[in-house]
Amino acid sequence: MSSMQTSNLEKSGTYTLGDRTVKRLGYGAMQLAGKGVFGPPKDRAEAVAVLREAIESGVDHIDTSDFYGPHVTNQIIKEALHPYKDDLVIVTKVGAVRGEDASWNPAFSKEALTQAIHDNLRNLGLDVIEVVNLRSMHGTYGPEEGSLEEPLSVLADLQRQGLIKHIGLSNVTSKQVADGRKITDIVCVQNLYNLAHRADDPLIEELAAAGTPYVPFFPLGGFSPLQSSTLSDVAAKLGATPMQVALAWLLQRAPNILLIPGTSSRAHLRENLAVADITLSAETVAELEGIGSAKPE
């Protein structure tokens, strides 16, 4: 990897995550499992190559879970990157298990959470996990109110035992974050957010004021990547791709946003990591922000 690409990545800036500082452009590993995030990937060698290129390009924040595959994604991360560079922060998540039919099932009992932490440690080859997000299953891809006290207390116990350094929350409401902070420090929040899904605008501001990173999942739209003629028009004008513009908009949206776009291909990885070079004018931002309020195309 050329040094030019590394310095470009640094242009996106950094933010505090737990007691570490990470670049705002990271990588989400969910796309490295098979179709439907189940079983092995089509091209395991490419998956390993994507991870290695991400790190060589300067990525120091990887998002994963042992329920991707299950186990597969973490095992590929370990194969590709272990022993890990000191500056790499691996963030995982717990709260679900996969059924044999690929279903995603809530797994909030003490036994299930403890098992999940041990599975993550073993499959990633770690003695301690830097950050674990408790993924609320009260809602599927959007938060719903409901108590997280019991599972969060289990994670706080595992934290006291030294298996987890920091705890974050995923798919949660502002109230769940505030309630969580009474149990343990909440070092990040990971919710669905992108140009077309802006429900978390107030939460992002709230977290920014507290210095807490907000990590959007599905930054590119996830299973159905963002499609909009406005996005395509803006991208064409800038000589960029629509996906790059979607990421550049997130980087400019708030300083506490950390990006973890997912991809199974090095070509897309390169595209995604190049967005630190894109600056959107106020006029372009206004044009793009029309997308969130427009009807789906």
Ligand SMILES: NC(=O)c1ccc[n+]([C@@H]2O[C@H](COP(=O)([O-])OP(=O)(O)OC[C@H]3O[C@@H](n4cnc5c(N)ncnc54)[C@H](OP(=O)(O)O)[C@@H]3O)[C@@H](O)[C@H]2O)c1
């Ligand atoms: N907490 C949660 O509940 C939750 C839920 C979902 C995801 N996540 C995390 O968030 C991360 C990001 O979400 P995601 O991976 O699901 O969705 P995403 O980043 O919004 O989009 C990924 C999709 O976009 C495609 N893509 C990526 N870069 C592209 C490019 N430059 N041009 C065209 N297509 C591109 C990918 O296909 P290719 O593989 O072909 O590039 C894939 O289909 C995940 O990896 C995971 O770590 C968390």
